[in-house]
Amino acid sequence: MKYRVAFSLALLTLASFTAQAKYDGEDRGKPVMPSTVNAKFVQECAGCHMAFPPGLLPAASWTKMMAGLDKHFDVDASVTPAEATEITNFLVKNASNRWTATTAPLRITDSVWFKTKHSSREVAPAVWKRASIKSASNCMACHTGADKGDFNEHNIKIPK
Numbered sequence: 001m002k003y004r005v006a007f008s009l010a011l012l013t014l015a016s017f018t019a020q021a022k023y024d025g026e027d028r029g030k031p032v033m034p035s036t037v038n039a040k041f042v043q044e045c046a047g048c049h050m051a052f053p054p055g056l057l058p059a060a061s062w063t064k065m066m067a068g069l070d071k072h073f074d075v076d077a078s079v080t081p082a083e084a085t086e087i088t089n090f091l092v093k094n095a096s097n098r099w100t101a102t103t104a105p106l107r108i109t110d111s112v113w114f115k116t117k118h119s120s121r122e123v124a125p126a127v128w129k130r131a132s133i134k135s136a137s138n139c140m141a142c143h144t145g146a147d148k149g150d151f152n153e154h155n156i157k158i159p160k
Ligand code: HEC
Pocket: 044, 045, 046, 047, 048, 049, 052, 069, 072, 073, 075, 076, 077, 087, 106, 107, 108, 109, 110, 135, 136, 137, 138
């Protein structure tokens, strides 16, 4: 009996180790806001939604996004060329450095690491559709300190 318990435990450990190893090989966001935040970025990128911490996407995503602001998710979010250069530099400098995948998604919410962190075990599919949440992009609905780069699990409050 004792032997069987030990064996199951070993299997469990092995299973979680394998899952971890697989996850480490994939792209990952760096969910923190840099200590110095560019003022133009706040001015131009926090009007329609919160200022997304730059570490949530790799540099290639930001370069691509900043080159197409006139057609930004069906809205026009254009800035002047000088502002675009300044904001792009800030985003690229603080982009995720833990991104190994060659993908450059325009949505944080489309990335593998986002989906892994928000599996149906963590957030049931019906929850995303609540009027208080509306969109997975609405980080602030659940992560109360998201605009400050705080995604700590102790500060998550899923709204009714
Ligand atoms: C005029 C309004 C507007 C402005 C200004 C704006 N955005 Fe957006 N942004 C949107 C909309 C609308 C979406 C899609 C939101 C959704 O699907 O719920 C979006 C989505 C995003 C997403 C994807 C979020 C996700 O789903 O993972 C990122 C990243 C983003 N914006 C970055 C920026 C940056 C950087 C700037 C500044 C250069 C900016 N936005 C300025 C309206 C705006």
